[in-house]
Amino acid sequence: MLSIRNLNVKYGEIHALHDISVEVGQGRVVAVVGANGAGKTTLMTTLAGLLSPASGEILFEGKALPKEAYKILGCGICLVPERRRLYANLTVRENLLMGAYLRKDKAGIAADLERMYDLFPIMRERVKQYAGTLSGGEQQMVAIARGLMSRPKILLLDEPSLGLAPIMVQTMFKAIKDINAEGVTVLLAEQNAFQALDMADEAFVLETGHVLVAGTGKELLDNPLVQKAYLGVKH
Amino acid sequence: MFIQTLLTGLAIGGIYALMAVGYSLVFSILNFSNFAYGSIIMLGAYIGYYAMVKLGMPVGVSIIVSILGSATLCYLNERLAYSPLRKRRASSLFFMISAMGTSIFLENLVYATIGARFYSFPELFKTHNLAFGGISIGLLDVFAIAFSFCAIMSLNLFLQRSRTGIAIRAASYDIDVCMLNGVNITALIGLVFGFAGALAGISGMFLGMKYIVYPTMGWITAKAYIAAVIGGLGSLPGAVVGGVLLGVLETFVSAYVSSVVRDVFSFSLLVLLLMVMPTGLFGRFLEEKV
Numbered sequence: 267m268l269s270i271r272n273l274n275v276k277y278g279e280i281h282a283l284h285d286i287s288v289e290v291g292q293g294r295v296v297a298v299v300g301a302n303g304a305g306k307t308t309l310m311t312t313l314a315g316l317l318s319p320a321s322g323e324i325l326f327e328g329k330a331l332p333k334e335a336y337k338i339l340g341c342g343i344c345l346v347p348e349r350r351r352l353y354a355n356l357t358v359r360e361n362l363l364m365g366a367y368l369r370k371d372k373a374g375i376a377a378d379l380e381r382m383y384d385l386f387p388i389m390r391e392r393v394k395q396y397a398g399t400l401s402g403g404e405q406q407m408v409a410i411a412r413g414l415m416s417r418p419k420i421l422l423l424d425e426p427s428l429g430l431a432p433i434m435v436q437t438m439f440k441a442i443k444d445i446n447a448e449g450v451t452v453l454l455a456e457q458n459a460f461q462a463l464d465m466a467d468e469a470f471v472l473e474t475g476h477v478l479v480a481g482t483g484k485e486l487l488d489n490p491l492v493q494k495a496y497l498g499v500k501h
Numbered sequence: 502m503f504i505q506t507l508l509t510g511l512a513i514g515g516i517y518a519l520m521a522v523g524y525s526l527v528f529s530i531l532n533f534s535n536f537a538y539g540s541i542i543m544l545g546a547y548i549g550y551y552a553m554v555k556l557g558m559p560v561g562v563s564i565i566v567s568i569l570g571s572a573t574l575c576y577l578n579e580r581l582a583y584s585p586l587r588k589r590r591a592s593s594l595f596f597m598i599s600a601m602g603t604s605i606f607l608e609n610l611v612y613a614t615i616g617a618r619f620y621s622f623p624e625l626f627k628t629h630n631l632a633f634g635g636i637s638i639g640l641l642d643v644f645a646i647a648f649s650f651c652a653i654m655s656l657n658l659f660l661q662r663s664r665t666g667i668a669i670r671a672a673s674y675d676i677d678v679c680m681l682n683g684v685n686i687t688a689l690i691g692l693v694f695g696f697a698g699a700l701a702g703i704s705g706m707f708l709g710m711k712y713i714v715y716p717t718m719g720w721i722t723a724k725a726y727i728a729a730v731i732g733g734l735g736s737l738p739g740a741v742v743g744g745v746l747l748g749v750l751e752t753f754v755s756a757y758v759s760s761v762v763r764d765v766f767s768f769s770l771l772v773l774l775l776m777v778m779p780t781g782l783f784g785r786f787l788e789e790k791v
Contacts, residue, residue: 314681335680345681353674356667364671367664368683416683 267292267451268313268343268420273322275305275312282308284475285322290420290468295442295452297466297483299459299496304472306455307348310424313453314338314345326420340368342419348455349428350409354398358389358408361397365415375415382411385441403434410441420451427458439465459496463487471496505636506756507749512642514748515649516704516711520725521732521740522653523700529673529735530693531587533596534726537578539719540607541698545571545705546714547611550620560625568702575698576691578603584687604719611716620714645707652703653741656696660737669693673735724751727771733784742782 268290275283283305290296298306311317313324315335324331331338352361362382366375383390386407392400397408406426413421423442427435439461446452456462463469466483471492479489486492493499520542527535549567552558558566582599629640660666672679672689680686708721728747732739747767754766774781 316677316680334685336683336685339681339683347678347681351675351678353671353678355674356671360667360671363664363667364679364682367668412682 267327268453269323269325270309270313271323271325273309273312273324274320275308275317276320277308282475283312286472286475286477288470288477288480290451290453293446293449293451294467295446295454295465295483297462297469298453298455298472299457299462299469299486299492300455300472300478301457301496303474305475306472307424308475309472310345310422310453310455311347313343313422314347316345336368339416339418342417343422344413344416344418344420345422346409346413346424346426348424350402350405352397352400352405352408352412354396356397357394358397358400359393361408361412362415365412368416378415378417382414385414385444386411403430403437406430406434406438407441410438410445414445414450418450420453421445423452423454425455425457427456427461435461459492460487463492463497502756505638506752508636508638508646509642509756510749510752511745512639512645512748513752514745515646516707516744517724517728517748518653518741518744519649519700519704519707520722521728521744522656522737523697523704524722524725525729525732525735525737525740526669526693526697526700528729529737530669530676530690531583531593531596532735533593534600535697536597536600536722537582537603537607538575538600538697538701538725539722540604541571541575541578541701541719542705542708542722543611543714543716543719544574544607545698545702546709546718547615547620547705549702549706550622550709550714554620554623564703564706567706568699571702571705572695572698575694575701578698579691579694584690587690608716608719615716617716620709622710622714625710641707641710645711648703648707652700656700657737665689665692724767727767729781730771731774731781733781736781736783739781739783 270286270288273283273286274281286309298309300306308317312319315331315333315338318333326341326343332341353364356364362379366378369375388404389407389411392404397405400408410426426438426442430438435458442452442454443465454462454466463483463486469483469486470480471478471486479486479491524535524538545567548570549563552566553560553563582603583596586595586599630637631640631643660670668679668684668689672684672686676686708718724747725744728743729740731747732743751763751767755763
């Protein structure tokens with residue numbers, strides 16, 4: 267569904283991603299794990315069109331991605347950015363409506379709003395509140411719901427568990443599973459490597475902009491290198 | 502005398518509010534002081550004057566011509582001067598310098614082509630007064646109050662209710678996420694400048710009719726900046742409250758103290774307010790942004 271081939275991304279002189287090649291299959295959960303500064307966010311923002319690649323190609327359903335971010339969303343690729351980035355000056359409902367910005371089907375949008383409140387019941391009580399007043403966990407739910415409002419084919423989640431209380435992390439991963447079960451492909455960047463690898467069909471480890479190792483989630487969980495560096499298992 | 506002064510103050514305040522809203526709209530989305538805005542207002546006045554006096558159009562049509570002209574100029578201002586900077590992700594300082602350059606360029610362009618002459622609108626409204634209960638108010642002032650009020654209310658309704666309005670408010674908080682949500686940000690910013698330009702057209706027209714039309718008349722936007730700062734930069738309700746407040750206070754100072762100290766008062770108010778309340782009356786979201 268999404269093919270990344272020999273992708274290189276640079277910030278001026280800094281070479282942030284080196285020859286990344288990854289395939290994300292339809293209906294899959296693919297996890298990207300790695301430490302801070304490994305290039306996870308760079309990869310995600312490049313896929314969403316906020317950064318332009320220095321070289322390499324990104325194909326979505328066999329076609330090259332458009333350049334502008336808003337057209338990429340139109341193709342069905344939606345990024346839920348790191349640290350949630352809700353519009354603090356808008357209400358929860360308005361945030362969700364912004365997620366559906368490109369859609370014209372009013373009835374469908376209204377139905378999807380209801381669906382989001384069912385998926386994250388706490389949001390129903392918060393619809394009229396300014397998003398800036400929500401707790402971190404609630405904000406993350408609204409951020410994911412805002413992403414889903416665009417009816418994406420593939421959802422890119424950048425560090426959804428960052429800064430959440432442990433119980434919220436569980437809720438979050440469960441929600442991601444539910445979303446995937448409904449047919450949305452998920453590309454998940456996480457520092458929380460164990461949880462991410464546990465739920466991923468496939469995964470790869472990024473280290474200083476290179477793909478260090480790739481395989482199924484299970485394979486990486488059993489990989490001694492990954493265990494030592496990212497899962498804190500002592501050998 | 503009191504009510505008389507209040508009404509005159511409201512009329513001035515309405516025009517300040519229009520300018521402050523236009524200025525704040527741009528500030529809220531691109532985070533820089535658009536010093537070229539005054540020149541757009543000045544050109545709006547010239548366009549209105551030309552339409553009304555040289556082409557003999559009726560007042561209503563002239564106002565519309567002035568609105569359309571200023572909106573187009575403001576849009577072009579963004580496309581030519583700011584858009585290239587935005588694409589390079591330049592810091593807001595460069596936007597401000599570019600804005601100052603544009604302002605000086607436009608003023609001198611008017612000097613070079615039209616000349617430094619002062620133009621005055623025909624005495625159409627100035628002599629018409631509405632008198633009731635011992636109070637007399639110029640018809641022009643009534644129009645200014647009503648028109649500013651309607652323009653600001655419809656803009657507010659648009660920003661609160663419409664899909665594009667929500668997107669403009671969203672972009673004022675986070676442009677990158679707005680792009681992720683599928684907003685064509687270039688088109689949206691163009692639209693915001695168009696709106697700001699339309700408000701510039703209305704205020705230019707009223708300023709021209711109330712006073713006179715001349716190349717540096719745009720410097721009156723200094724008052725709009727003060728109004729916007731009083732209200733809280735980037736906040737639209739703040740700009741309205743700030744504009745009306747400043748207009749009324751100024752008029753009272755002119756009437757009860759002396760018109761000579763009017764500007765001394767306004768600018769002292771600005772400096773004082775920045776010391777006590779740097780974010781203005783409604784500037785709370787800006788704090789979070791930093």
